[in-house]
Every structure is written in structure tokens, then in C-alpha cells.
Amino acid sequence: AQKVTQAQTEISVVEKEDVTLDCVYETRDTTYYLFWYKQPPSGELVFLIRRNSFDEQNEISGRYSWNFQKSTSSFNFTITASQVVDSAVYFCALSEADRDDKIIFGKGTRLHILP
Amino acid sequence: DAGITQSPRYKITETGRQVTLMCHQTWSHSYMFWYRQDLGHGLRLIYYSAAADITDKGEVPDGYVVSRSKTENFPLTLESATRSQTSVYFCASSDGGANTEAFFGQGTRLTVV
Numbered sequence: 001a002q003k004v005t006q007a008q009t010e011i012s013v014v015e016k017e018d019v020t021l022d023c024v025y026e027t028r029d030t031t032y033y034l035f036w037y038k039q040p041p042s043g044e045l046v047f048l049i050r051r052n053s054f055d056e057q058n059e060i061s062g063r064y065s066w067n068f069q070k071s072t073s074s075f076n077f078t079i080t081a082s083q084v085v086d087s088a089v090y091f092c093a094l095s096e097a098d099r100d101d102k103i104i105f106g107k108g109t110r111l112h113i114l115p
Numbered sequence: 116d117a118g119i120t121q122s123p124r125y126k127i128t129e130t131g132r133q134v135t136l137m138c139h140q141t142w143s144h145s146y147m148f149w150y151r152q153d154l155g156h157g158l159r160l161i162y163y164s165a166a167a168d169i170t171d172k173g174e175v176p177d178g179y180v181v182s183r184s185k186t187e188n189f190p191l192t193l194e195s196a197t198r199s200q201t202s203v204y205f206c207a208s209s210d211g212g213a214n215t216e217a218f219f220g221q222g223t224r225l226t227v228v
Binding site: 033035037042043044045046047050091095097099100101102103105106107108 | 146155156157158159160163165171173203205207211212213214215216217218219220221222
């Protein structure tokens with residue numbers, strides 16, 4: 001069965017600190033996709049990244065980086081030198097390649113960046 | 116403007132009333148989705164549509180009806196609203212289904228009193 005666990009419900013860090021958001025997933029499929037979405041205070045979810053199960057290369061985009069480790073079924077997200085604008089709820093999600101309908105979201109991590 | 120828009124943004128309705136939430140996208144994406152977001156549950160899929168005139172149930176479809184007569188519109192109807200349907204509803208669209216990037220509307224906050 002599919003499952004996505006974001007064990008950190010809420011995190012607060014001071015601006016300019018680095019912060020890592022954890023995501024652990026479960027799936028029986030060998031082909032699957034992992035996502036991160038950001039939900040700022042305005043409400044809409046914004047896509048950040050999609051990674052397929054065959055690509056374990058870490059990804060960096062500016063201050064954002066993602067560490068995908070199949071051995072531990074984790075897809076963690078790190079923000080370097082955090083800024084107040086990074087304050088949001090972040091969702092990790094999982095979909096399986098043979099399903100076009102089902103994406104399972106974690107319950108989200110609310111991140112507060114304190115000035 | 117290009118994008119995905121939901122209306123209304125906020126709605127208060129009474130128990131037992133029918134209410135329709137609208138969703139419109141301008142990209143001609145094949146897939147559209149309706150989710151509800153509740154504290155402690157994250158986002159749960161209500162219904163989805165792979166193309167015009169094709170709809171299917173998601174995880175929590177009871178009490179909801181959808182239609183998709185045109186590619187760009189995907190309205191969600193609560194046939195007889197209940198308090199348990201108080202939630203924030205998000206519409207999303209994507210070109211390739213759940214395995215591709217989804218674009219979300221700003222959400223509709225629905226309160227059933």
C-alpha cells in the first residue's frame with residue numbers, strides 16, 4: 001500500500017538557518033514518482049520538484065536541495081539559508097507509474113522562518 | 116489570464132443545501148482533480164477526470180458529484196451538504212495525470228452550518 005509520512009508536523013527556525021524536511025514513503029511498485037509541493041499562506045499549492053524512482057541523483061535548485069535515498073525510502077528536502085518567504089506548509093507526495101489518478105500526499109510540515 | 120481558477124473562494128451554506136464549486140483551467144490539460152484538505156488528513160482525492168466526459172471516484176467521493184462536459188471545466192457539486200463537508204477544496208489540473216506536475220487553484224473554503 002502507498003503511504004507518505006512527514007513526521008515533522010511543525011518546525012521553526014531562525015532566518016538564515018538551514019532546515020531539512022523529512023519525507024518517508026512506502027510503495028510496492030518499482031516505478032514511482034515523488035513530489036514536493038509548497039503551500040504558502042495564500043493557499044494554493046505550488047509544485048517544487050518531481051523525481052522518478054530510477055533517478056537517485058540529488059537535485060539542487062538555488063537554495064533548495066533534495067536528497068532521494070531508495071535504501072531508506074526517503075526523499076528529504078533541505079532549504080539552505082532560509083528566508084521568511086520560505087514560511088509555508090510543505091507536502092511530500094507519491095504516485096505509482098501504473099496509476100494515473102492516485103497521488104498520495106503526506107500530511108504536510110508547517111515551516112516557520114522567524115526573522 | 117492563463118491558469119486555473121476556482122469560484123467562489125469562500126462559501127457558507129446550510130446543511131441540506133446543494134452547492135456547486137466551480138473550477139476552470141485554460142491550459143487544455145487532460146486531467147483534472149478535486150481534493151479536500153482537512154487538518155490531520157492532508158489532501159484527499161474526491162474525484163478525478165482523465166478527459167471530457169470521463170470521471171472516476173477518488174478516495175472520498177461520497178456526497179459529491181462531478182461532471183466534465185468541457186475540457187476546461189470541472190464543477191464539484193455537494194448534493195446535500197453536511198457539516199462533515201466543511202473543508203478547503205482544491206481543484207488541480209495536469210497534462211499527464213497523477214505522475215506529472217499538477218497545477219492547483221487557490222482553493223474554496225466551504226463552511227456548512
